[in-house]
Amino acid sequence: MATSATLQPTKWWTGGKSPFNMEYGKLMMWYFLMSDAFTFGAFLISYGTIRFSQNFWPDPNVVFNAFPGAGHANLPLAFVSVMTFVLIISSVTMVLAVHAGHNNNKKEVVKWLFWTIIGGAAFLGCQAWEWHHLITGEHVVLADGKLDIIGQSMRGNPWGRLVPEEQVLAALQNTSHETLLQLSQMGHHGTTGVDHGALSHEQLLKSIQVAELHVREKGPVAFGGYFFGITGFHGFHVFSGVIINIVMLLMTQKGVFERRGHYLMIEKAGLYWHFVDLVWVFVFTFFYLV
Amino acid sequence: MASVNPTTSSTGERVIPKPNTAHIWKTFWILLAVTCVEFAVAFMLISPGAKTMRLAIFVGLTIVKAFYIVAEFMHLKYEVKSLIWSIIIPLLFVVWLLVAMVMEGGSIFVGRGF
Numbered sequence: 001m002a003t004s005a006t007l008q009p010t011k012w013w014t015g016g017k018s019p020f021n022m023e024y025g026k027l028m029m030w031y032f033l034m035s036d037a038f039t040f041g042a043f044l045i046s047y048g049t050i051r052f053s054q055n056f057w058p059d060p061n062v063v064f065n066a067f068p069g070a071g072h073a074n075l076p077l078a079f080v081s082v083m084t085f086v087l088i089i090s091s092v093t094m095v096l097a098v099h100a101g102h103n104n105n106k107k108e109v110v111k112w113l114f115w116t117i118i119g120g121a122a123f124l125g126c127q128a129w130e131w132h133h134l135i136t137g138e139h140v141v142l143a144d145g146k147l148d149i150i151g152q153s154m155r156g157n158p159w160g161r162l163v164p165e166e167q168v169l170a171a172l173q174n175t176s177h178e179t180l181l182q183l184s185q186m187g188h189h190g191t192t193g194v195d196h197g198a199l200s201h202e203q204l205l206k207s208i209q210v211a212e213l214h215v216r217e218k219g220p221v222a223f224g225g226y227f228f229g230i231t232g233f234h235g236f237h238v239f240s241g242v243i244i245n246i247v248m249l250l251m252t253q254k255g256v257f258e259r260r261g262h263y264l265m266i267e268k269a270g271l272y273w274h275f276v277d278l279v280w281v282f283v284f285t286f287f288y289l290v
Numbered sequence: 291m292a293s294v295n296p297t298t299s300s301t302g303e304r305v306i307p308k309p310n311t312a313h314i315w316k317t318f319w320i321l322l323a324v325t326c327v328e329f330a331v332a333f334m335l336i337s338p339g340a341k342t343m344r345l346a347i348f349v350g351l352t353i354v355k356a357f358y359i360v361a362e363f364m365h366l367k368y369e370v371k372s373l374i375w376s377i378i379i380p381l382l383f384v385v386w387l388l389v390a391m392v393m394e395g396g397s398i399f400v401g402r403g404f
Contacts, residue, residue, distance in 0.1 A: 012370060012372065020370050020373040030377060037384065038380075048392060049398075051395070052392055052395030085322070088325070091359070092317075092318045095363050096314060278360065285349070289328060289332055290344075
């Protein structure tokens, strides 16, 4: 058999062997991932369609410019680069775990799976921070002729076009007292001891520095739904991947695969984990770069 | 298949481990380098006139990264031909959907009459 194989290509479809040269479970994982690619593809294409139909879309350099602990510093793409790096590294550690499995090296499998889980958890932590930052952010928008303070949510997007100063000054006159109070407090981060609540309406108006507010129109509402929907669905995949990897780690440690004689389960979990990385490559491009 | 420690093995039968991990790290460096290029483009190619070129570069580099992840990390490159095609061909439907919906988006844009 070995000699005939070297002389002519293997006949995969003549029976007696799996034509795909692959174990059933792994093959089904491939087809599951293909169907998952359809789902993500449909989501991203839907997002692209809506984006193409608009004449304005928020600039990712403006939306994603924050970094934990850096306050209001303008650092576009910095944090998402960390997230991307974490996910690529965790993909590498997963390949190394699969590789160790090929060599039936239980200790190495445990080690690399552990680092993969850490990477996945770190990514989820980053995403949690990013979502929290976007949702709780305080951005001044001009809506219905008056100023308002909103974060990025499913209902509103604060990153429309910049509003010229004259329009802001006019809008200030219609703005509610509570919003004025908030605005005047936003402008004086460092100052303490000033009781803004005690100021009169006119004093509040005077204390607000319009140029510092960076007032924008409201952006397309669809941004929130697509961003939270798609990164959330991806994050859910990362989460379930971490759970699967934890199960794999426990099974490896208990010696289940050692007794079985092979580490094929690690390969299946690995395929799923790489798929998560693959999806992130597309999410990264179409939400953060373009 | 007995557990073989790659460092003590001198039989020459299972000495693949070392070059294989080098291969894995090579893929990692490629992915990292492509991502760095994407960042460079994002910061350097900022003129509004280069918008289409930017998009083309980003999509091209994304496909390069996707290829390396699927081919090397997911090992698809080394599988049987028929399996590779049974995964790739159905995905052409995604490309079809993409083309159709991008055109649809353009039509909605025109219809809105901005």
